[in-house]
Amino acid sequence: MSSRLLKICLIFIAFLFFSCSSSDDSTPSEPDRSYEDVKTDFQAIDFQTGVNDVSIRDINGVLRFFRVIIPEGDLSSNLRPLVMTLHGASGGNPDAHKNTGCFAEEGFAAINPIIISPNGGNLDWIEFANQVLVLSLFDLAINYLPVDDTKVVVNGYSNGGNGAWFYGETQPTVVTASIPMASSYNTFNTAGEARRIDVPMYVIHGENDELFPLQRTQNWVEATRSAGTEITLEVAPGLTHNEPCNYVDHVKNAAIWLENDVWD
Template identity: 75%
Template sequence: MYSNILKIVLIFSVALFFSCSSSDDSNPPASERTYADVEADFQEIDFQTGINDVSLVNTIGVEWFFRVIIPEGDLSSNPRPLVMTLHGAAGGNPDAHKTTACYAEPGFEAIDPIIISPNGGTQDWLQFANQDLVLSLIDLAVKYLPVDDSKIVVNGYSNGGNGAWFYGETQPNLVSAAIPMASSYSTYSTQGTPRRMDIPMYVIHGEDDELFSLEETQEWVEATNSVGSDVTLEVAPGLTHNEPCNYVEYLKNAANWLQTDVWN
């Protein structure tokens, strides 16, 4: 399953750390941190119903900041869908992961999920460091939170929408559906042929998006569907790029699609 992919990411992460550290033997690391340490720290977090803004230190000493939203009710025998929602931009805003009230919380209300919103820092979601972050948080959530691992969704806006495409395409054994919003993600290979997506996707795009062309996204959706993908495109009439909170009603449509078309 996805554990092999996660192991590769973590092994590379540790290898990168030691290769960088070896150049300065005068300042060796105080201690070797393992993924087991990360797991232990995650288990120590006292998650409460509602919003939890927390952090973890990863295996190379980098602090991950992220938000976890736990729905109300007894979840002990009622595992919930997991929504990994990826914020837009990559400007290093320390509060970027705390914008869930804008569209993720109201948009996914109908499926009552656990929501995780990580902070991607100054890198985009396709970079190795953020792959480590996203895949590790999903792994930890599946292991230690009441998550239905058959209902894992990746969602995002703008840069986060590109991430939703990416993880949907590259993690089909982990993610059951992807919901990119206001994104720009080519579905053509370097040879110019369309690539097939192995999981269903629901793409939301503003009619008047001035940053990422609707026409281009339409072309990419049509191209991947021509080779057997199941990608739905919903156009938001009159909406531009820099108004993510106004996309809530379209995200609600996507949540309904999850229930009626993907998980039925």
């Protein structure tokens, strides 16, 4: 196991034990499973080319839903980038994780990645339960899917964009690039000093975002850049906050950035 995966396991193995389910049964399960059971169950999932919608049960018996998209072709000797894409706030919409067709699938098509889209429920992506979910999915995917662990991307929109900042900043041994969209993430510490983020960032923001004003995000981007962060800001002309599907061309630009500037 690589050092980055070992770090994930050591931090989170004590907090979450998954069981996989294809049903909607919400009856709590007994928390008597080991992480080895989790690995066994994940490996038993019959992932097919294309869209796979599955669910996992956490230690409290709560089903957590997520989507895994497997690209076409023989991946046995062709490890793929991994994109973890985080949806915006959805008020607990049970299908929020199924909106991958809006910008993620078309936007990242050029890099032909494996895409994972979890459902965060009513919680922000930085809440502990969602941290456990996201990092456990990173661990399972990197271990048991044909993933190139040098090409692990976190992406998200709105609340998901804030999550993309957060995981990019806090998980540099797991995430190798971050692409937040329509986000609002303060890059100053409590002493008023700008923080440096250790992974490359590509920030996409609408010119007319009425929820998260562009100027504020520009200020936070410039602050972390001054602290040494490798960061690009792409402003989407004319776009507002509540039209995520119209950002797809800007995601395509981010995919080019990944290939030419991060992975080249």
